[in-house]
Amino acid sequence: MAHLTRFGDRRGSIAAAVTVLLLLLGGGLVAKALTRPEAPAQPPAAEAVAPTTAPPVAPQATTPTTRPGAGPAKPSSASSPDFGPIMEPSPPVSLDIPSIGVGTKGIVDLALDKDGKLQAPTDFAKAGWYAAGPTPGEFGPAVIGAHVDSKSGPAVFYRLGALRKGAQVSVHRKDGSTARFVVDRVARYSKADFPTAMVYGDTKGRAELRLITCGGAFDHATGHYVDNIVAFAHLTS
Amino acid sequence: MRTTSKIAAVALGTTALVPFLGAGVAQAADGSTMATLRPVALNGVPANGTAMVTVTGNRINVTMAASGLLPDNPHAAHIHFGASARHECPTASDDTSGDGTLNTTEGGPAYGDIVVSLTKTGDTSPKSGLAVDRFDTAPGGKIQYERGSINVSSDVAQAIVDGKSVVVVHGVDHNNDGKYDGNTKSDLDPSLPTEATDPAICGVLAAAPAGGMDTGAGGTSDSSTGMLALGGGLLLAAAGTGTFTARKARNRA
Numbered sequence: 001m002a003h004l005t006r007f008g009d010r011r012g013s014i015a016a017a018v019t020v021l022l023l024l025l026g027g028g029l030v031a032k033a034l035t036r037p038e039a040p041a042q043p044p045a046a047e048a049v050a051p052t053t054a055p056p057v058a059p060q061a062t063t064p065t066t067r068p069g070a071g072p073a074k075p076s077s078a079s080s081p082d083f084g085p086i087m088e089p090s091p092p093v094s095l096d097i098p099s100i101g102v103g104t105k106g107i108v109d110l111a112l113d114k115d116g117k118l119q120a121p122t123d124f125a126k127a128g129w130y131a132a133g134p135t136p137g138e139f140g141p142a143v144i145g146a147h148v149d150s151k152s153g154p155a156v157f158y159r160l161g162a163l164r165k166g167a168q169v170s171v172h173r174k175d176g177s178t179a180r181f182v183v184d185r186v187a188r189y190s191k192a193d194f195p196t197a198m199v200y201g202d203t204k205g206r207a208e209l210r211l212i213t214c215g216g217a218f219d220h221a222t223g224h225y226v227d228n229i230v231a232f233a234h235l236t237s
Numbered sequence: 238m239r240t241t242s243k244i245a246a247v248a249l250g251t252t253a254l255v256p257f258l259g260a261g262v263a264q265a266a267d268g269s270t271m272a273t274l275r276p277v278a279l280n281g282v283p284a285n286g287t288a289m290v291t292v293t294g295n296r297i298n299v300t301m302a303a304s305g306l307l308p309d310n311p312h313a314a315h316i317h318f319g320a321s322a323r324h325e326c327p328t329a330s331d332d333t334s335g336d337g338t339l340n341t342t343e344g345g346p347a348y349g350d351i352v353v354s355l356t357k358t359g360d361t362s363p364k365s366g367l368a369v370d371r372f373d374t375a376p377g378g379k380i381q382y383e384r385g386s387i388n389v390s391s392d393v394a395q396a397i398v399d400g401k402s403v404v405v406v407h408g409v410d411h412n413n414d415g416k417y418d419g420n421t422k423s424d425l426d427p428s429l430p431t432e433a434t435d436p437a438i439c440g441v442l443a444a445a446p447a448g449g450m451d452t453g454a455g456g457t458s459d460s461s462t463g464m465l466a467l468g469g470g471l472l473l474a475a476a477g478t479g480t481f482t483a484r485k486a487r488n489r490a
C-alpha cells in the first residue's frame with residue numbers, strides 16, 4: 001500500500017509540475033497574442049487602380065506643339081511651363097507625419113545595390129533617403145523608404161498604409177528649412193510588377209515625395225513582403 | 238456560324254500580328270532617368286537643378302528645373318555623351334589649361350560631345366548646340382523646361398537608359414557683372430565670349446531604381462489567431478492536469 005501511495009504522490013507532483021508549465025506557456029502565448037500589434041494597415045485598393053492604368057509617358061498629350069512634323073512651334077510653346085514651388089537642395093534630417101504618428105530623426109542615406117535596386121535602411125528604427133536623387137523639396141521625386149516592421153514588431157513606417165490623401169508630411173532639412181508636402185494618394189503594388197516609372201520617374205513639373213514601405217502578404221520562404229506600399233505627395237511650401 | 242468563324246479569323250489574325258507589331262515598336266530599351274544638376278567644379282555658379290528624361294524607343298521626353306543661374310541671358314543646355322567619355326561631370330583635374338576655370342572642351346573627356354540640344358523650339362540636334370535664341374534665358378535665374386518627343390538615335394537612347402549621358406547647362410558670369418563678356422573667346426564659337434558657353438551645372442542621367450524595396454522583416458505580418466488558439470489550448474490542458482492534482486491532494490487528505 002505504501003508503494004501505491006508513493007506512486008500516487010509522484011503522479012500528483014508530476015501533474016502539478018505539468019500544470020504550472022502549461023499555465024506558463026499557455027498564458028505567455030495568450031498574453032503575446034493579445035499584446036501583439038495587428039497586421040499593418042493596407043491602403044484601399046482603389047488608390048492603386050487609377051495610376052497603374054494611366055500610361056507612364058504621354059509625350060503627345062503633354063507637349064503637342066513639339067510633335068515632329070507639326071511645323072514651326074507656336075510662340076506659346078516657347079514660354080516656360082509653371083512648375084509650382086521648388087526648393088534649393090538640402091538633405092533631409094527628420095520626417096514628421098502627424099496623422100499616422102511618424103516622427104523620425106536621423107535619416108540615413110540609401111543607395112542602389114548591384115542590381116540597381118534601392119536598398120532599405122539597415123536600422124529598423126530609421127528612415128532612409130535615396131541620396132542620388134533629388135533632396136525633398138527639389139524638383140523631381142525625392143524618395144524616403146523605411147521598414148514596416150522588424151522581426152519582433154512595428155518599425156518606422158508601420159502605419160504608412162493608413163496614410164490618406166490630404167495628409168500633411170513635413171521633411172526638416174539640413175539647411176534649417178522644412179519642405180511641406182500633401183499626400184495625393186497611397187497605393188499598394190506588387191513588387192513583381194512594380195510601377196518603376198510612376199514611382200521614380202518624371203513628376204510632370206512638380207517637386208514631389210515618395211514614401212515607401214512593405215505591404216501585402218509576408219513570404220516566409222524569401223523573408224520578404226510581396227508588395228510595396230507607396231505614398232505619393234507633392235510640395236506645397 | 239459564318240459570323241463566328243469570321244470573328245475567329247479576325248481574332249486569329251490579330252493575335253498573329255501582335256508579335257510583329259511588338260517587335261517593330263520595341264527598339265532601344267525604355268526607361269526613366271534622372272540627373273541632379275550641381276555646380277560644375279571651378280566655375281563657381283551657385284545654381285542647382287533636376288533633369289528627368291524618359292526614354293520610349295527612339296524618343297525622349299525631358300523636363301528640367303534649375304535655379305541660381307545668371308538671369309535673363311541664354312543658357313545653352315544639352316545632353317552630352319561620348320562612347321569613350323567617363324560618363325561623369327568634370328572635376329578640377331580636367332582644367333588642362335590651368336586657368337582655374339573649366340570650359341566646355343575641357344569637360345569633354347568627362348561628358349563627351351553634345352548629342353541633344355535642349356532647345357525650346359525647333360531643331361534639337363547637335364547642330365543647334367549654340368542656337369542661343371532658342372534656349373531658355375532663365376528669368377529670375379530659373380529654368381523651367383519641358384519638351385516631349387525629341388527624336389534620338391538608338392545609340393543615344395541606349396546611352397541614356399544605361400546611365401552614360403550627362404545633362405549640362407551652360408553660361409557662367411565669371412566676373413559677376415550680369416552679362417556674358419570678357420576677352421576670352423568661347424572654345425565653341427569665337428564670336429561668343431567663353432562666359433556664354435562655359436558649363437555651369439551638370440549631372441549624370443542615372444537610371445531610376447529598379448523595382449520596389451525590401452522594407453520589412455515580417456514581425457507583424459502573421460495573425461495573432463494561431464498563437465491565441467495554441468495558448469488557449471495549453472491553458473485548457475492546464476485546467477485538466479490541475480484538476481487531477483487537486484483530486485490527488487483531496488484523496489490524500
Ligand SMILES: [Cu+2]
Binds near residue numbers: 316317351405406407
Ligand atoms: Cu553642353
